[in-house]
Amino acid sequence: MSQVAIVILNYNGKQYLEKFLPSVLAHSSGHEVWVADNASTDGSPDWLRTRHPEVHLLPLATNQGYAGGYNYALRSIRADYYVLLNSDVEVTPGWIEPVIAHLETDEQVAVCQPKIRAYHLPTHFEYAGAAGGYMDYLGYPFCRGRLFDTLEADQGQYDDIADVFWATGACLFVRAGAFHEVKGFDARFFAHMEEIDLCWRLLNQGYRITYCGFSTVYHVGGGTLHKSNPRKTFLNYRNNLIMLYKNLPSGRRWKTILMRLVLDGTSSVRFMATGAWPDVWAIVRAHFAFYGMVPELSKELKRSTYRAPLYYRSVVWEYFVNKKHLFPELPQLYRKGFPKAPKS
Template sequence: MPGSSRKTSMNVSVVIVTYNSQDCIAACVASVLTQTGVTFEIIVVDNASADGTLARLKTLDVKTIASPENLGFGRGCNLGFAQATGRYVYLLNPDAYLVGNSSLADLCQAMDDHSAWGMAGTMVCDADGKIESEPQVQYPGQRHVSRDFSKLPGRIAWVIGASMFVRSDIYRELGGFDPDFFLYGEETDFCLRLRELGYEIGYVPEVTLRHIGGASSHGVDPYVVSVRKQKGILNFRRKHYAPEDVDYLTRRDLNRARFRALANSLLGLLQPAHSRAWEKSRRYRGIWETSRAFLSRTDRTP
């Protein structure tokens, strides 16, 4: 493996989880293979892709783990981590690529310089170079809940899962991602649990990731995507917020989504040229119906 050596300890295990990623995985892997100054390995977990992802992976210099089922992002990362040997694990989206060849070395140096950090995020930009995501200082809906987060270490609450650089011993201490999360919300839960263990989350803006985005949801019905996202949000709230706060936030989601779903449906009927109105309507309907189903269950499971 380029950048790695059997005679030295492994610095970084890069774990990538793919699902129907044949069009983007080669560029992602190529950006890792150019890295210098560190030893690394690349582990790709394929979540039962139905396209040519597995065939493409056979042409790349990576270790491939083929899952017989779609495990989702978090469980896929856990499967890859089980094979990792690096003292750091870098979780990287397949629809993204690193800019520059010192990214991994810079991340290692930043973590070595900040012993209080359990993990770090990077600059994440879109395909045009515009900032897509920055570290968040609050959890979803935090200002509406009774829980006090002020005693948690560090200022950063969570970073996007497309680019997460974690100390392997801390990943192991956390038990990895919670398998109850399928595709959305898992990184927020992971970051909160890491801080609850007493570690800070760092940020290394010198390292830039270009995130094309949407590889796992390309061509998927917007209703299905929004249902998955809302289930992740509800799962996070149920796990970390008081029941009365969960109910309040979910009812607020339901009412807002219902209004927007109906408004966009009406717009689509009155002005057919607004083709995205129907797409938006289905997206909001997914939030509306998922929230309604959640509130109807006495055990409050998404």
């Protein structure tokens, strides 16, 4: 088997390392395990040196977030494949082999993710990735097994291998050569949606992004920033706009951004209704931060004739208006060559 490096990015996650690192070590025999530490202050590095000297520790001087942290770490690690693994993930026996075997069937497969189940609700898929991610034409991500906050029970409906639009950063298998070819993550994202941006750029280069349902891991989720954290709201909204601007064809770029301005305003109203004013302000700041970055982003735009396979309906409309709460219920209106939703 090709050389595989399992790389866990840690930031003040000692409690997760104590809980989940043993399962990684137990079920990853023959593979290097690294922990890249994002300047933690909770004693994580010292604990690792004392309790798990077999783990390669790569300390960073400052917290560079998910994107910058992994970029820094992976420049120093030599392997054919990287497995980017969140510290709050429990792996299972045989979790590596099916994914690597799939990656080795086709050099154009750059990224693959396993099945992601919820650690605290193990019968169901987990929010961040589920059974592989998709993106609608307005930039809203969704998954097989998860639409917005509706999680499907895993009944074997996604026990397959499928092409998807994006794979989750919670457990991301990536071909090292492809990762470095596109210069890794965009460090400006810091955290959130950087893996979707990476997958989109890889698609634009002609690579495939896939899901392998014959490997399963369990994800806690929200280990670094809680779901309701305004900082997370800011990063999600700002990074989504950056991603759309960078990757959409020129003819759709500003039309989509303007539509998102309206939709994000609507989202703010929903936050107002619940009294979540810090989140409202986070959305406003996210838009102004993005607009301030436009001159810089414009200099980096590259002409491309390839159009990544977006879902050409609004998943927001389908979910909230048409009450399509499960992935198989979505109308099957994908671009030619993109996998259709499974029949219910």
